[in-house]
Amino acid sequence: MEPVIKGAIPVLPAADVVESLHWWMQVCGFEETFRDATPPNYVGIRRGDAHLHIAGMDDKVLARKVGDQTMVRIAVEGIDGLYAEYQNRGGRVHPNGSLQTKPWGTREFGAIDPNGVCVTFLE
Numbered sequence: 257m258e259p260v261i262k263g264a265i266p267v268l269p270a271a272d273v274v275e276s277l278h279w280w281m282q283v284c285g286f287e288e289t290f291r292d293a294t295p296p297n298y299v300g301i302r303r304g305d306a307h308l309h310i311a312g313m314d315d316k317v318l319a320r321k322v323g324d325q326t327m328v329r330i331a332v333e334g335i336d337g338l339y340a341e342y343q344n345r346g347g348r349v350h351p352n353g354s355l356q357t358k359p360w361g362t363r364e365f366g367a368i369d370p371n372g373v374c375v376t377f378l379e
Contacts, residue, residue: 263307265309266328268309269319269371270310270311270313271323272370272371273310276371277296277299280308282346283342283346285341285345287302288300289301289307297312308328323371327374330375330377330378336355339355342365342367348367349367350365353367364376364377
């Protein structure tokens, strides 16, 4: 049988896992699926079929440097509704990331998580 890749789970860096978890849950609507401890240093979240892990880093300066260089793109159905929901939950859209149709055909908007990770939601 030919191997089948069924998904990927990005692991996002965090200087402050609790702050990051709050943003992903309260602003982006994800739910926690597991954690390693309380307070967590490693936590899993999901919304629909999108799964992410958040990993704490002891070196806060390094965590921000890594975060500033990390991007994640999350595919959704109903981008207009998600865009409105995100803003209603207090989410700030990236200055260059308002909802728009890109030349390659996707409709997307962008945000920056508390650790500097560039998050793009697209349809």
